[in-house]
Amino acid sequence: MGDIRPVYLEEKLKEVEDSGRLGYRSKALPTWCPGCGYFAIVDAVAAALCEQCVPYEDAVIVSGIGCSSRFPFFMNAYGMHTLHGRALPVATGVKTANPALTVVAVGGDGDGFAIGGGHVPHAARRNLNITYLLFDNGIYGLTKGQTSPTSATGFRTTTSPYDNTDRPINPLMLLLSYGATWVGQSYAGKPEHLRRMVAAALAHRGFSYLHIISPCVTFDKTHRTYVNLGTKIRELPADHDPSDKLGALREAMNDSTPAIGLYFREDRPTLDDALDTIVEKAGGTAARERVIQKQAGRKTRG
Amino acid sequence: MSTDIQIAIVGSAGDGTIAAGDILRRAMAEFGYRVISFDVYPPEIRGFGKCIARLRATDEQAYSLKPQSDVLVSLDDSHAIPHVNEAREWGAVIYEGGSVGPLAEGTHISAHIDPGQIPYNPPLRELSEKSTGSARSRNIVVLGYIAGLFRLPVEPFLRALNSKFKSKADVAKKNEAALRAGYEEGARWFRLDDVAFGPPPAKDGGATVEMISGNAAVVRGALDAGIDNFFGYPITPATSIMERLASEMPKHGTRLLQTEDEISAIAATIGAGFTGARTATATSGPGLALMAEMLGLGVIAEVPSVVFVSQRGGPSTGMPTKTEQSDLNMAVYGGHGDAPRIVIAPTNVEGCYRCGGKAFEMAEAYQTPVIVLLDLYLSNRYETVPFPAQPPFEADMNRYADTRGGKAAGFKRYALTDEHISPRSIPGQAGGMHIATGLEHNELGRPNDQSAMHTAMSRKRHEKLKAALKHPDFTAYKRFGDAGPVDVGIVAWGSTFGEALEAMILAREEGIRCAALKVVMISPFPTEVVAAFMADAGATLVPELNYQGQFAGILQAHVARPVTRLARVTGEPMEVGEILAEIRRLAGRTPAQQAA
Ligand SMILES: Cc1ncc(C[n+]2csc(CCOP(=O)(O)OP(=O)(O)O)c2C)c(N)n1
Ligand code: SF4
Ligand SMILES: [Mg+2]
Numbered sequence: 001m002g003d004i005r006p007v008y009l010e011e012k013l014k015e016v017e018d019s020g021r022l023g024y025r026s027k028a029l030p031t032w033c034p035g036c037g038y039f040a041i042v043d044a045v046a047a048a049l050c051e052q053c054v055p056y057e058d059a060v061i062v063s064g065i066g067c068s069s070r071f072p073f074f075m076n077a078y079g080m081h082t083l084h085g086r087a088l089p090v091a092t093g094v095k096t097a098n099p100a101l102t103v104v105a106v107g108g109d110g111d112g113f114a115i116g117g118g119h120v121p122h123a124a125r126r127n128l129n130i131t132y133l134l135f136d137n138g139i140y141g142l143t144k145g146q147t148s149p150t151s152a153t154g155f156r157t158t159t160s161p162y163d164n165t166d167r168p169i170n171p172l173m174l175l176l177s178y179g180a181t182w183v184g185q186s187y188a189g190k191p192e193h194l195r196r197m198v199a200a201a202l203a204h205r206g207f208s209y210l211h212i213i214s215p216c217v218t219f220d221k222t223h224r225t226y227v228n229l230g231t232k233i234r235e236l237p238a239d240h241d242p243s244d245k246l247g248a249l250r251e252a253m254n255d256s257t258p259a260i261g262l263y264f265r266e267d268r269p270t271l272d273d274a275l276d277t278i279v280e281k282a283g284g285t286a287a288r289e290r291v292i293q294k295q296a297g298r299k300t301r302g
Numbered sequence: 303m304s305t306d307i308q309i310a311i312v313g314s315a316g317d318g319t320i321a322a323g324d325i326l327r328r329a330m331a332e333f334g335y336r337v338i339s340f341d342v343y344p345p346e347i348r349g350f351g352k353c354i355a356r357l358r359a360t361d362e363q364a365y366s367l368k369p370q371s372d373v374l375v376s377l378d379d380s381h382a383i384p385h386v387n388e389a390r391e392w393g394a395v396i397y398e399g400g401s402v403g404p405l406a407e408g409t410h411i412s413a414h415i416d417p418g419q420i421p422y423n424p425p426l427r428e429l430s431e432k433s434t435g436s437a438r439s440r441n442i443v444v445l446g447y448i449a450g451l452f453r454l455p456v457e458p459f460l461r462a463l464n465s466k467f468k469s470k471a472d473v474a475k476k477n478e479a480a481l482r483a484g485y486e487e488g489a490r491w492f493r494l495d496d497v498a499f500g501p502p503p504a505k506d507g508g509a510t511v512e513m514i515s516g517n518a519a520v521v522r523g524a525l526d527a528g529i530d531n532f533f534g535y536p537i538t539p540a541t542s543i544m545e546r547l548a549s550e551m552p553k554h555g556t557r558l559l560q561t562e563d564e565i566s567a568i569a570a571t572i573g574a575g576f577t578g579a580r581t582a583t584a585t586s587g588p589g590l591a592l593m594a595e596m597l598g599l600g601v602i603a604e605v606p607s608v609v610f611v612s613q614r615g616g617p618s619t620g621m622p623t624k625t626e627q628s629d630l631n632m633a634v635y636g637g638h639g640d641a642p643r644i645v646i647a648p649t650n651v652e653g654c655y656r657c658g659g660k661a662f663e664m665a666e667a668y669q670t671p672v673i674v675l676l677d678l679y680l681s682n683r684y685e686t687v688p689f690p691a692q693p694p695f696e697a698d699m700n701r702y703a704d705t706r707g708g709k710a711a712g713f714k715r716y717a718l719t720d721e722h723i724s725p726r727s728i729p730g731q732a733g734g735m736h737i738a739t740g741l742e743h744n745e746l747g748r749p750n751d752q753s754a755m756h757t758a759m760s761r762k763r764h765e766k767l768k769a770a771l772k773h774p775d776f777t778a779y780k781r782f783g784d785a786g787p788v789d790v791g792i793v794a795w796g797s798t799f800g801e802a803l804e805a806m807i808l809a810r811e812e813g814i815r816c817a818a819l820k821v822v823m824i825s826p827f828p829t830e831v832v833a834a835f836m837a838d839a840g841a842t843l844v845p846e847l848n849y850q851g852q853f854a855g856i857l858q859a860h861v862a863r864p865v866t867r868l869a870r871v872t873g874e875p876m877e878v879g880e881i882l883a884e885i886r887r888l889a890g891r892t893p894a895q896q897a898a
Contacts, residue, residue, distance in 0.1 A: 028748065055732070056732075056735055057729065057730055057731055057732045057733070057734065057735055058729065058730055060576075060577075060729050062573070065740075072737050073737055073739075073748070073749070076735060077735055078576075078728075078729040078734075078735050078736065078737075079735075079736075079737035079738070080573065080576055080603070080737065080738045080739075081737055081738070081739035081740060081741065082569070082572075082599055082740060083569075083595055083596060083599055083740060086565065086566075086569045086596065088566075089561065089562075089565065089566030089567075089569035089570050089573070090569045090570065090572060090573035090576075091573060092533075092559070092561070092566065092569075092570045092573060093531070093533060093569065093570030093571060093572060093573025093574035093575070093576075093577075093581070094573040094574065094576060094577055094729070095573075096531060096533075096557055096559060096570065096573075096574060097530060097531050097557075097573070097574035097575075097577040097578075097579040097581065098577040098578075098579070098729060098730065100730065101577070101729050101730065118562060118563065119562060119566055121562075122561070122562040122566070271559075275557045275559070278552045279552045279555055279556075279557075281552070282549075282552030282553045283553060284552045284553045284554055284555040284556075285555070286555070287553065287554050287555030287556075288555030288556075289555070290555060291530065291554070291555045291556055294530075295530075295577075295578070295579070295730075296730070298578045298698070298700070298702070298728060298730075298731075
C-alpha cells in the first residue's frame with residue numbers, strides 16, 4: 001500500500017497529456033458505467049501503443065460483442081467491432097492479410113470462452129502474432145447480468161436465480177495448454193501493473209494472452225467487487241520462472257487467490273513465419289515481395 | 303463434317319471407369335474438340351458401386367450433355383444394363399465379349415441391346431491379360447479399342463495416359479501395350495454404326511483452350527484476379543477449390559489458411575477484406591449456414607469478401623455427393639436483418655472462371671460480400687475453356703478516399719453519396735481511421751440507432767448494389783433462341799441452364815418458337831430484363847434442381863406473372879428430355895403432333 005498518495009487531477013492530466021498517449025484515445029468517451037474496471041484498460045492500451053510508437057493508422061483493434069467489446073470505439077486507431085465471439089478469427093484475417101499491422105483483439109469472458117471458445121485454441125496453437133486482451137468480469141455485462149463461463153459456482157444471476165451450479169473454467173490453464181507463447185494476468189484495480197503488462201504483451205512476438213480481472217460494478221455486488229478482489233489478488237512469487245510451463249500451470253491452478261504477473265513466455269515461430277516458410281517451399285518468395293509492395297501501395301492511394 | 307459425339311462408360315468402382323473417362327476426355331480435348339464431361343460415382347470411397355463417365359465432344363462448346371449417347375461402353379454389365387436405352391439408334395454399344403462363364407438369364411448385356419443399336423464385343427479381359435499380364439487394364443484396352451474402331455490417332459490417348467499417371471517407366475509400358483492391343487482389335491472391325499468423328503475445329507487465335515473442371519476454373523479466375531488471401535474449411539463439393547489454391551497461392555506469394563470452422567473462415571475473410579486485400583472462402587450449404595451471421599457483418603460494415611458456394615443435396619448433411627440447387631434462398635436471403643448481397647451463379651465452366659475473377663471486382667466496387675453459387679454438377683464437370691491471353695479482370699476496383707491531411711477520427715467512412723458508395727480507407731492509411739462495426743452507425747461509423755440514420759443507411763446498402771447489374775464486362779443475363787414473341791420462354795440459372803438451353807435448341811428444331819434467358823446475377827435481381835422477357839413469352843418455364851422452385855419464387859417476388867415450375871430433386875442434373883416435354887406441353891403440342 002506504499003504507493004498510495006493523493007493525486008491531484010491537474011497533475012494527473014498533465015502527466016497523461018505529456019505522455020502523448022491521449023492521441024490514441026478517440027474523442028468518444030467510454031460509455032461504461034462509472035467505476036467499471038474497463039476504463040483502466042483503455043488507458044493502459046493507449047499508453048502501451050504510445051510507448052511502442054505504433055502509428056495510429058497501423059494499429060487495428062478487433063473486438064467481439066459485449067461491454068468490453070465497445071473498446072475499439074474509444075481508441076484512435078483502425079478497428080473492427082465484429083460479432084459476439086468472433087474477434088479472434090477476424091483478427092486472424094487482418095493479421096494474415098497485412099502482417100505489418102499491430103493487431104490487438106479484445107473481448108469479454110462470455111465472448112472469448114462461451115460463444116467464441118472454439119477459436120482460442122487455434123489462435124494460440126498457431127502462434128498468431130497478435131495480443132489478446134480478455135476482460136474477465138465473470139458475468140455478461142452488456143446483456144445485464146447473466147452467468148458466464150468464468151462465473152463462480154454459487155453466483156446468483158438473472159439466469160441462475162437459484163445459484164450458478166456450473167463450475168468456472170480456468171482460462172490461464174487453458175491458454176497454457178493451448179500453446180499460447182505469452183500468458184499473463186493483471187487486474188483493472190492496479191492500473192500501473194496493468195499498463196506494464198499490456199506493454200509487455202504488445203512487445204511479445206507471437207500470441208500474447210493477457211487475462212484482465214475486472215469488476216462489473218453494476219451486475220456483481222457480491223463476488224468480484226473491488227473490495228473482495230483487493231484482498232484476494234496476489235503477485236506471482238518473485239522466484240516464478242516464466243519459462244517453466246509446469247510451474248506456470250501450478251500457479252494458474254490456484255484460482256481462489258489469483259496471482260497477477262507473467263506466467264509464461266516462450267519464443268516460437270509465428271503463424272506469419274509459418275506462412276512465409278510455405279511460400280518459400282513453393283518457390284514464391286520473390287512473388288511475396290511483390291504482394292507486400294502491393295499491400296503497402298494500396299494505402300498510399302487517394 | 304461436324305462432330306457431336308457423346309460417349310458413356312458404365313462400370314463399377316473397381317473397373318477404372320472414372321479413370322478411363324478422364325483419359326478419354328483429355329484425349330478428346332487434345333484432339334481439339336470442345337468437351338463437356340460429368341462423372342457419377344458412389345459416395346463410398348471404396349467398393350463396387352456404379353460409376354458412369356460421360357463426355358460429349360463437339361466443334362463448338364456445348365452447354366450440356368445430350369439426352370442420349372452415341373457410344374455406350376460397359377465395363378460391368380449389371381451396372382450398364384439399366385443404361386442400354388441411353389445409347390441412341392445406330393449408336394454403338396461396346397461390352398466384354400470374352401468368355402464370362404455361365405450366367406443367369408438376362409444378366410448379359412447382349413440380351414438387352416435393341417436391334418437398332420450396334421453391338422461390339424471385344425475380348426477386353428483377354429487382351430488386357432495378353433498385353434499386360436493382368437486383367438486390370440480392361441479400361442485402357444477399351445480406350446484403345448474406341449480409338450481403333452473410330453479411326454482416331456492413338457497418340458493423344460498415350461499422352462493423356464502418361465500425363466494422368468505420370469507413370470514410372472514399367473507402368474507406362476504396360477499402359478501403352480494395353481492401349482495398342484485395344485487399338486489393333488478395334489481397327490480390325492468393319493463398322494456398322496453411324497457414329498463419325500469429323501476433323502477437329504481450327505484453333506482459336508489468341509486464346510488457349512484447356513480442359514478444366516468448374517472448381518478448377520473458379521480457382522483460375524481467383525488467381526487471375528489476384529487473390530491475396532483464402533481461408534477455408536473442407537466440405538464436399540467445394541474442397542477441391544481450397545486444395546488447388548493451397549498448392550497454387552504460395553507460388554504467387556499469397557497466403558491460405560485452413561481455419562477451425564466456417565465461421566472463422568468467413569470471419570478471417572472479412573478481416574482480410576478490411577485491410578484492402580482480395581480474399582475469399584469456399585464452402586457448401588452447411589458451411590454457408592454457419593456463415594450467415596458473419597455475412598451480415600460484411601453487409602453492414604461494407605467490407606468486400608467473396609464466398610464460393612458449391613451446393614449439394616440438403617437439408618442438413620443431406621446428399622453430399624449429389625447435386626442440387628437448393629441453397630439459393632439461403633444465398634440470397636440467408637441471415638438476419640435486411641442484408642442484401644450480390645449473388646452470381648455461373649452456368650458453365652467458362653462462367654466459373656469469369657465469375658471466379660469478377661466476384662473480386664464486384665466485392666470491391668460495391669463494398670459487399672459476393673456469393674458465387676455453383677453446385678456439385680458444375681464444380682465437378684469438365685469443359686474446354688478458351689482462356690484469354692490477358693486475364694479479363696481489373697487489378698483493383700477499390701474507391702480509396704483521399705485522407706491526406708485528414709483529421710484524426712474525423713473520416714466519414716460511410717459518407718452518404720449519390721451513388722450510395724462511400725470512398726474507403728484501409729489500415730495503414732493515415733487519417734482514415736474508423737471502426738467497421740456491426741452496429742448501425744452514422745457516416746463516421748459511430749454507433750447510431752436514430753430512425754432517420756437507419757433508414758438512410760439501409761437505403762444505401764440496398765441501392766448501391768443495383769449498379770452491379772451493369773458491372774463492366776460482365777454478362778449478368780443473356781437471351782438465347784428466337785428474338786421477339788415466343789410460345790415458350792425458359793428462365794434458368796446455374797448449372798441447369800445448360801440442360802434448358804439444350805432443350806430449347808431441340809424444341810426449335812421441332813418448330814416451336816422459344817427462347818431461353820440465362821440469369822447469372824440473381825441478387826440484385828434483373829427485374830426489368832426478366833419482366834420484358836416474360837412479357838414476350840406465351841408461357842414461362844423455370845427448371846431448377848430444388849423442391850420448392852426457389853428461383854421461381856425469387857422471380858415472382860420481382861415480376862408478378864405466372865410461371866410454370868419444373869422443380870426436381872433427384873440428386874442428378876435435370877434431364878433435357880423432361881424440359882423438352884414441358885416445352886412441348888406449354889407450346890400446346892400433343893404427342894401426335896410431335897410424331898408428325
Ligand atoms: C450471436 C449472439 N448471441 C447473443 C448475443 C447477446 N450478447 C451480447 S453481449 C453478450 C455477453 C457479453 O458478455 P461478455 O462477453 O462477458 O462481455 P461483457 O459485456 O461482460 O464485457 C451476449 C450474450 C449476441 N450479441 N450475439
Ligand atoms: S455493465 Fe458492468 S461491465 Fe458493463 S459497463 Fe457496466 S460495469 Fe462495466
Ligand atoms: Mg463479461
